[in-house]
Amino acid sequence: MSNMELSGIGRTAIAANSGRSSQGSDTAGARAVSKAKLGARGLQLLSWLAPVAVVIIWEWLAQAGWLSPHVLPAPSKVIRTAFKLATTGTLLNDLGVSLLRAVSGFVIGTAVGATLGILVGFSRIAEAAIDRSVQMIRAIPFLAVLPLVIVWLGVGETQKIFLVALGVTFPIYINTVLGIRQVDPKLLELGRVQGLSSLQLIRRIILPGALPSILTGVRYALATAWLALVVAETIGAQSGIGFLAMDAREFLRTDVIVLTIVIYALIGVAADGIARFLERRLLAWHPNYGAAR
Amino acid sequence: MNAHVAALPAASFEAGPAVVVSNLLRSYGSRVVIEKLNLRIERGEFVALLGESGCGKTTLLRALASLDAIQGGRIVAPRRPAVVFQEHRLLPWDNLWRNVSLGLQVPDARERAAEALTEVGLGDRLDDWPRNLSGGQSQRVALARALVQQPELLLLDEPFAALDALTRIRMHELVRELVANHQPGVLLVTHDVDEAIALADRILVMRNGAIAFEHRAVRGGSATISRADLLRELGVVSHSPTS
Ligand SMILES: Nc1ncnc2c1ncn2[C@@H]1O[C@H](COP(=O)(O)OP(=O)(O)OP(=O)(O)O)[C@@H](O)[C@H]1O
Ligand SMILES: [Mg+2]
Numbered sequence: 001m002s003n004m005e006l007s008g009i010g011r012t013a014i015a016a017n018s019g020r021s022s023q024g025s026d027t028a029g030a031r032a033v034s035k036a037k038l039g040a041r042g043l044q045l046l047s048w049l050a051p052v053a054v055v056i057i058w059e060w061l062a063q064a065g066w067l068s069p070h071v072l073p074a075p076s077k078v079i080r081t082a083f084k085l086a087t088t089g090t091l092l093n094d095l096g097v098s099l100l101r102a103v104s105g106f107v108i109g110t111a112v113g114a115t116l117g118i119l120v121g122f123s124r125i126a127e128a129a130i131d132r133s134v135q136m137i138r139a140i141p142f143l144a145v146l147p148l149v150i151v152w153l154g155v156g157e158t159q160k161i162f163l164v165a166l167g168v169t170f171p172i173y174i175n176t177v178l179g180i181r182q183v184d185p186k187l188l189e190l191g192r193v194q195g196l197s198s199l200q201l202i203r204r205i206i207l208p209g210a211l212p213s214i215l216t217g218v219r220y221a222l223a224t225a226w227l228a229l230v231v232a233e234t235i236g237a238q239s240g241i242g243f244l245a246m247d248a249r250e251f252l253r254t255d256v257i258v259l260t261i262v263i264y265a266l267i268g269v270a271a272d273g274i275a276r277f278l279e280r281r282l283l284a285w286h287p288n289y290g291a292a293r
Numbered sequence: 294m295n296a297h298v299a300a301l302p303a304a305s306f307e308a309g310p311a312v313v314v315s316n317l318l319r320s321y322g323s324r325v326v327i328e329k330l331n332l333r334i335e336r337g338e339f340v341a342l343l344g345e346s347g348c349g350k351t352t353l354l355r356a357l358a359s360l361d362a363i364q365g366g367r368i369v370a371p372r373r374p375a376v377v378f379q380e381h382r383l384l385p386w387d388n389l390w391r392n393v394s395l396g397l398q399v400p401d402a403r404e405r406a407a408e409a410l411t412e413v414g415l416g417d418r419l420d421d422w423p424r425n426l427s428g429g430q431s432q433r434v435a436l437a438r439a440l441v442q443q444p445e446l447l448l449l450d451e452p453f454a455a456l457d458a459l460t461r462i463r464m465h466e467l468v469r470e471l472v473a474n475h476q477p478g479v480l481l482v483t484h485d486v487d488e489a490i491a492l493a494d495r496i497l498v499m500r501n502g503a504i505a506f507e508h509r510a511v512r513g514g515s516a517t518i519s520r521a522d523l524l525r526e527l528g529v530v531s532h533s534p535t536s
Contacts, residue, residue: 190382193358194396194442195373204395208386285386285422 073255078262081255091244095263098229098240101157102267105164106225110218113169117176121210122202131177138170142224143231155236163232167224175217179210212286215279222271230264311336311370311446311478312357318365319349319356326352328502330366334478336445341481341489343527344499350482353499354448357480375444375477377452381431383423383438390419393438409437412474413467429460433467440475447477451484465491486523498526 055075061067062074069077085091116134119126146163153159183206191201233242241260248256283289311334319327326349334340344350355361357368358376383392393409394402403419410416413433423431432452439447449468453461469492472479483489489496496518498506506526508518 186378186380186382187384189360190378191396192360193376194438196396200396204387205384208384211386283386285424287424 070252070254077255078258082259094240094244101160102164102225102229105161106168109165109168110172113172114176117173121177121180142166160232164225164228167228168221171220172217175213179213180206183209212283219275222275226268313369316366319352320364330503334480336478337476339472339479339492339494341483341493341496343489348499349502350499351450354450354482358448370446372445374446374448375439375442376448377435377439379451379454381435383431383434385423388420388422389434393441405441409441413437429456440471444477447479449481451482486520
């Protein structure tokens with residue numbers, strides 16, 4: 001369910017984006033543009049049709065008693081559970097705990113990945129010293145080290161934050177290096193001609209040039225951070241959304257389990273929305289991201 | 294527009310040289326591209342450099358801009374020259390005034406950029422993005438970016454080659470006017486013989502790694518050499534009756 005919803009959103013995003021960029025480049029045919037815009041809106045509506053239908057049919061099946069509440073509770077029941085847990089239970093607290101883990105891990109992972117990436121991107125010596133090791137560690141699926149992490153760090157907060165940070169570091173690192181390497185050498189040369197200092201060169205040319213790639217890394221990192229969070233919280237947590245789910249499993253509370261799945265999905269959508277907002281704001285100059293002006 | 298050029302005082306090169314090149318040697322590995330090249334450009338002087346493709350014009354210009362190391366000889370320039378490349382090389386993430394003021398170390402950078410953009414006819418586009426400009430407009434911004442540095446030497450490497458004929462003629466007028474106002478020494482690398490004749494005080498032809506031919510126009514006027522003579526210097530035998 002959550003997957004379907006997400007891929008649906010992804011698709012509309014692509015459709016909306018292409019509509020926008022064609023609006024930006026096509027200044028001649030105003031009528032063609034408005035037509036394309038109308039088409040994009042229609043497609044967006046259409047893309048919501050299937051998810052909404054699935055929820056309605058699901059509710060109807062549950063109401064009619066064809067769907068055992070132990071297998072899948074009705075959507076309305078999930079919503080009621082959400083309200084109950086939010087007002088009388090620990091839902092908001094658990095949500096806060098989960099978000100804090102995700103954000104701390106993300107910040108640490110981004111700091112490490114970006115620092116390594118900038119070092120390697122700028123210096124051949126740093127590349128020789130660091131890159132191979134990072135690439136070797138990266139070859140390991142980061143979840144495979146989980147047992148080792150538990151041995152080292154136990155199942156407390158540190159383990160969870162570490163796992164999130166680990167998942168975040170690599171996409172940020174790779175895309176930072178890539179972004180810096182891809183900066184147009186002709187623009188670097190221009191910077192020298194205009195007499196920029198090394199620091200100005202970095203600030204005015206290299207970082208802005210690398211930013212699209214870095215933000216792509218941020219988006220990948222959000223996806224892995226979120227996956228790492230789910231896995232980390234499923235194992236030996238005392239609080240958090242994952243703990244809520246595992247606790248509910250013991251009592252066969254499928255309504256709570258479905259609720260936690262939905263919450264994870266919503267966090268994912270929100271994170272993606274933030275990433276896209278950043279892209280729109282920071283890459284306003286870029287024909288593929290920025291709003292047409 | 295031409296009024297500016299006409300108003301240019303006849304003897305305006307008195308301010309000293311913009312660059313002096315002596316005995317320049319420039320090679321890529323064992324391949325010698327420039328050898329024993331001598332060149333002097335005065336401030337306010339407009340020099341056009343012709344030469345067949347691959348003879349080393351860009352190599353010379355890059356050496357003058359100290360973008361590449363040289364293997365022998367001397368280049369003496371009082372200050373860092375400004376360069377306009379064949380491509381505009383605008384930073385796509387900066388609006389026009391930020392592009393023009395790139396590297397300008399003054400507190401009133403925006404005002405200076407605004408002045409320069411006004412000079413090239415884009416004073417109303419300060420906050421616009423480079424991607425919204427046409428090729429000719431982009432090249433005008435690149436010119437403004439070079440001139441805002443108030444260079445004593447302006448290096449132009451085929452800056453109009455990618456433009457259509459009509460735009461190129463407009464750019465010629467603009468460049469003539471800007472150079473008359475700012476009085477830098479100019480080295481214009483071009484393939485366009487007519488462009489050289491129309492703009493330059495002095496026309497140079499490069500061959501075998503050095504300056505092989507020189508034609509100086511009457512001061513304050515434009516070049517008086519015929520198109521056919523120049524083409525012959527460039528190794529093109531012309532039977533065209535237009536000359
Ligand atoms: N980076 C380089 N490495 C090796 N050889 C080079 C390099 N750049 C240029 N050359 C060689 O130096 C010679 C001069 O090149 P240059 O680019 O200066 O020619 P040009 O006169 O500007 O030609 P065009 O009119 O086609 O632009 C050519 O033979 C070229 O192959
Ligand atoms: Mg060249």
